[in-house]
Amino acid sequence: MPVMGEEKPTIVFVLGAPGAGKGTQCEKIVNEFGFVHLSAGDLLREERNTPGSEYGELIENHIRNGTIVPVEITCNLLENAMNKSETKKFLIDGFPRNENNLEGWNRMMGDKVNLKFVLFFDCPEEVCVNRCLKRGAAGSGRSDDNEESLKKRFNTYINDTMPIIEHYDKENLVRKVDANHSEDESGAYWFAPGHPSIHPKLVDRIPQDWMDVF
Secondary structure: OOOOOOOOOEEEEEEEOOOOOHHHHHHHHHHHHOOEEEEHHHHHHHHHOOOOOOOHHHHHHHHHHOOOOOHHHHHHHHHHHHHOOOOOEEEEEOOOOOHHHHHHHHHHOOOOOEEEEEEEEEOOHHHHHHHHHHHHHOOOOOOOOOHHHHHHHHHHHHHHHHHHHHHHHHOOOEEEEEOOOOHHHHOOOOEOOOOOOEOOOOOOOOOOHHHHHO
8 A cells, every 4th residue: 555556545634632523524524525534543442342352452441541552553453444445535533643653654654645634623621521421421332431531531632632733733734623613513614725724604514615625
């Protein structure tokens, strides 16, 4: 991946706090632009639940403690998922989450893909926590949708993931969306072309401006 003569897959990293709406909004982008949505967290949970997985217990311990799974495992799962897809445009949700992730991705995958930009869903902690707790109460089945795990996850996000977002921002690769809205509203608060912040105008659907971006 890729073999000689093949075009490199296009990658958009999707980052934001737990509960910022990354997965929900990725569905809208998938439906509108034909991307494949790869959630690093979902891939890890799937691997954890696979009978006989050599990484299952390790992954579960990291998920429960709000810490980050070794990058080699995550990169391998992402690459395997991309290799299985006929589509070559991917939203990678929840990755890279720290400096080790960034270094490992650049080392293992950097030459194999075309990173288009980083989509950052910006949302206050209180709003994100409430969303996660409601998700857990509704039966999300996630072992980390509880107050104790959320505190650890937010510490990890602030200390480890925000510096990655800042790193990409310095490279002018961050596109920020104000995610402090309802599901439908967040899907309409997109950024103006050529600017790294949102365009605060509600629309009925993803605007034509996104076509130039995606």
